[in-house]
Amino acid sequence: MVHRVDVTNPAEGAEEAAVVSVIDELVRNATEHAARRDRVRTPRPARRVAVVACMDARLDLFAILGLKPGDAHLIRNAGGVATDDVIRSLTISQRKLGTREIVLVHHTDCGMLTFTEDELRAELLAETGIKPSWAAETFTDLELDVRSSMKRIRASPFVPYREHVRGFVYDVEECVLRETFA
16 A cells, blocks of 8 residues: 655755655654664563464554563464464574463454465465465364464473463454463
8 A cells, every 4th residue: 555645845845745655654653663662672571471363453462461562472473373383483482582471362353264275275376376385274263273272382392381371362342352261
């Protein structure tokens, strides 16, 4: 998405139109943020917790969980699924950066509920001529997938601290976090 904005050059008093992308806006925001922000000096989360969650833009994990920068590692992907890459991140989070607890957050109205693995693979094959080497890991039952992700994490020999792994489903309409028990 590209926005047209007017930029005024005060030295010349002339107005010119410039194209500014969302990325340009984000970079400008990062520059402004750097000037006013208290820096977190360590990559080790103060609360010693890692959160695995869906990438859905409606999930403000800081607000939902009452976190602030530096409190937790936030690991996000489509669906919040405990994939091999999530296990890799959790392994590093625990073994090298000191986390000891893991929270999984799935949510209602998730895009991963709207298509199947086979549909996506067929679409990609038809469009590109190539089947992806990765699995989308779609699901039809939120709680079942949370349990499956908890089970994957608890079964991994690479994640040393598995006794505090808890899973939740966040209701995006009610703004309520509900625990899913194994």
